[in-house]
Amino acid sequence: MFLSWIERHPRLINAIKDSVDRFGVQYAAARTRAKCDIFDELEEKLNTIFFNSHTVIFNSVGAAHLAVLPVLGSGELPGYSISKKGIKWIVDKTTHASIQILRGILEQFGSFERVSFSDQELINDALKKCRAEGKTPILISDSLGSMGGSNNVVELTKLVKEFEGYFYVDDAHGTSIIGKHGCGYTLHKLGEFSENLILLSSLSKAFGSHGGAASFNNSQTVSTIKKYALNYIFSGPPSLPGIAACVASANIHLSSEITELQAKLKENIQFFDSSVFNVEVKEKTSPIRTIHIGCETEAINTSANLQIQGFLATAAMYPTVPKSQSIVRVAISAAHSKEELKRFADSVNALSKALRGETVC
Known part of the structure; x- marks a missing residue:
């Protein structure tokens, strides 16, 4: 999709074949018990691609949402402190369904308000109300929408920082298509990995393989996600052949190709x-x-x-x-x-x- 020639690239195809020979079809053990070295290899390469961030990989971007958002909402995520009065989720109305479906879970941690991010006044009003309540705002949106639209990620990152909040951005449709090493739409626009940013990237669209990734500014965040995110601890790990193909794709991203x-x-x-x-x-x-x-x-x-x-x-x-x-x-x-x-x-x-x-x- 988009850069779809990558998914037919000989490097990816050969990586999958070699992985099956090496590991079999799948290593069916939770990654908290044991894992193959290619998981660490991929995460290290993604850290470089996503502006020296700290990255965790999942079966999909949807699985990453389910893992990260509850830990963020709990106030236990290092580098993303939360007010004692709690949080407020401020979600763009056009945000992907994989986030919208989690509303019931997110409301266990804080109030959930859907706002059109194309209306600057509505976002400001929601943030001001959040400040008056003494809560920490968390803006959630896509960068590039699945139906072709976009959000001003630069302004949103700056704006929520003024209110001591965080910007959780789904860059699934922006991953790979633009930016140094295919860093994606959000990082290309920002020019840096902002301290109040949480970035979600797709490894199964333009990246050409399988899975999703969550990237953070704080190095301690990754170990916390791996210890406490339920679907990292208990769910099956991503497909090993898929991860092998991701490593091959990451090498392409880190080259001039x-x-x-x-x-x-x-x-x-x-x-x-x-x-x-x-x-x-x-x-x-x-x-x-x-x-x-x-x-x-x-x-x-x-x-x-x-x-x-x-x-x-x-x-x-x-x-x-x-x-x-x-x-x-x-x-x-x-x-x-x-x-x-x-x-x-x-x-x-x-x-x-x-x-x-x-x-x-």
């Missing part, structure tokens, strides 16, 4: 944008584009029609987007050729003409 792939992705995005009309561009850096359809049935039919022509562009509808505002989601990759992008753009333009005006279910 990642820069070449990022440049190809950027070139493809710009080419597609110059070739289509009536396609929404919410964030130029993001490889995600959307075609507004409206009617859910029509969105499904449109996606199916494109598939018949040889293009996979999935329909997104409620509850991913508001009711009657369905879209067709386009994901551009570094692996696409100009010819493929041109054929797809021509199909999208023809589609846009056919759908001009509101579609009615």
